[in-house]
Amino acid sequence: MSTKYIYTFGVIMTVVVALTLAGFRTVTAESAARNEDIFNKREILATVAEPLAEAGSPISTLTDEEVLEIFNEQVEQIVVNSSGEAVADVEFSAIDLAKEYKKPEEQRLYPINIFNIDGDRYYVFSVRGNGLWDAIWGNIALASDLNTVTGASFDHAGETPGLGAEIKDNAGWKSQFKGKKIYNGDEFVSILVRKGGAIDQEHEVDGLSGATVTADGVTKMLYNGLKAYQPFIEEQRAEANATSMNLK
């Protein structure tokens, strides 16, 4: 086998493999992107699972089309800047939190999904942080008082299945977030994932055994992530208080 043969073989092999992969990718890209979009939307829906179930559409039974329909009809998607003002000229789907977090703080934009389920408003905030191996992100839904959590869902790029990946897979663990409060009186405290078990039942959830670093990452992500939405949250809270006083 001459050197020339080896080179020729290498070149042909590379071209064939590159074409195969590129071709396959091109064919599947659209369907894969759609799957990913629906997956992410289901994750967001999971945070308001309870009100949805009460309204007659439990998320486990929703088809892909129904998921998209809910987002078309019952969800208002807004973008806010770091001082909590709604930004109108930015497309919601163009917001990528990973990129936003790289910008200086005052230039960042944050997405909010506002659900309108049976007349009640639920605010779903997206957050992002770091786990043990790679990025983690999630959605946390607050009820209309912007204090009580209705649910949370998390995802990760590369946490270990059975350990760190439990933040995504362990439904029992995630369900602990339901009913927690992010404010202690008027002070923003977020929610703490405590190793060894929650002490303050109102603001803490149990840790995950074998996944302390990921769990700490969740704590940090929730604190920083929700803190970023604070101007918006405070404003809405003030408004809500004002209207409820007016009504009285």
Added chain:
Amino acid sequence: MAESTELKTGVVADPKKPAGEKDPLFGKKEKILITDPLLDNNPITIQVLGVCSALAVTSLVYPSLVMAVAVVFVTAFSSLATSLMRNIIPKAVRLIVQLVIIATLVTLVNEALKVLAFPVYKQLSVYIGLIITNCIVMGRLEAFAMANKPWRAFLDGVGNGLGYGLILVAVGVVRELFGKGSLFAGSPIAMNIIGPSGDTTQYWINTAADSGLGSFFGWYANNNLMVLPAAAMFVIAVFIWIQRSYNSKLVDVS
């Protein structure tokens, strides 16, 4: 007939075989290729290949199962492709060529999962990519596929993939059952076997119950060690121990 016999003799690899006798498509030898790696020549417990991924993915049964299917696919088709190309692959760069074949197939599996089973893709994410570095695949290509005909190489790939998958799922069952009290968590047939039932999860054996079967298991707690990767080490070691105590021809007497 005579003509075809002559034509055939040129390609028959085994010189001892009488010319013209056709190999059965699935004869004794082929059967051995599938069954041998399941037990007597298991890639994990005997050849001790692919242990790295066996430690990582086996904390739950369902990812183990998907991983097993993906590995069967990759070993089978990379063996087939390598065997088809075995006479034209330059010997000097054969490992690189094998690696390219494996990497291509793994990338295809990865992309296919995105389309067919996105949640599973999310769950296995990094591990699918790691099949590329799974020693079993390359080991079989180098040891078997480079020297055998395509059909046999394919069967050898399937056999070794299954042998790997068998251990993977067995370890997964032990680890998930004792570590989390569930089986197939995350899949459509998720089963909660043992644990304290709460608002969100109901277990078959409810250790928090006051009466019934569960009341005998009030002392039971999940073994958190089983959740950690180190547990797979013990479990695989115990499998090896059991297998060798049954099968004396595996024992090294030197």
